[in-house]
Amino acid sequence: MKFLVDECLSPELAKRAIQTGHEESSHITWMGLSGRKDWELKPIIIDGDWTFVTKNSVDFRGPRENPGSKGQYADVAIHAGLICLNGPPGMDLDMQLELFEEALSEIGVIDDLINQVLEVTAEDDDTFRVRRYFLPADPI
Numbered sequence: 001m002k003f004l005v006d007e008c009l010s011p012e013l014a015k016r017a018i019q020t021g022h023e024e025s026s027h028i029t030w031m032g033l034s035g036r037k038d039w040e041l042k043p044i045i046i047d048g049d050w051t052f053v054t055k056n057s058v059d060f061r062g063p064r065e066n067p068g069s070k071g072q073y074a075d076v077a078i079h080a081g082l083i084c085l086n087g088p089p090g091m092d093l094d095m096q097l098e099l100f101e102e103a104l105s106e107i108g109v110i111d112d113l114i115n116q117v118l119e120v121t122a123e124d125d126d127t128f129r130v131r132r133y134f135l136p137a138d139p140i
Helices: 011-019 038-047 057-061 093-107
Strands: 003-005 051-054 082-086 116-122 128-134
Touching: 003 011, 011 093, 051 057, 057 082, 057 116, 082 093, 093 116, 093 128
Parallel strands: 003 051, 051 082, 082 116
Antiparallel strands: 116 128
16 A cells, blocks of 8 residues: 555655655655645546545545545546544644554555545544545445
C-alpha cells in the first residue's frame, strides 16, 4: 500500500508512512502538485493506485450521512482507498500524527483498502472513532 498525502496535511505523515514500511508513499508537494484542485488530483490518485490521505473528507467522500452521493470519489468504480482524518479546524501536527497513527494501526489489521474509506475522527473526549466502509457501497 502506498499513501499520497494531501497538501492540507503535513509532509510528516508521508515520512511516517515511509518509516512504517510504506516506502512508495509521497506528499502532494513532493510531487510538484501543490495548488492543484481536487478534480485535477483525482486522475493522478486513481491512475497512480494511491491510497489518498486527506482532511477534506467532504470534498472526496461527499457528505458524512450519504458518502459517495457527491465528492470526487462519487463516480469512481475502483480505487486504492481513501483515508479521511477528521479533526478540529486548524488541527496541529500532533493531532494529524495521532489520527494517522490510528489509521496505520487499523490498516495493520486489514490487508488493503480497495474501494474502502477509513475515517478516523477525533472526538471531544480525546478519543478516536474509526469507521470503515465501502465506497462505492457495493463491494467488488
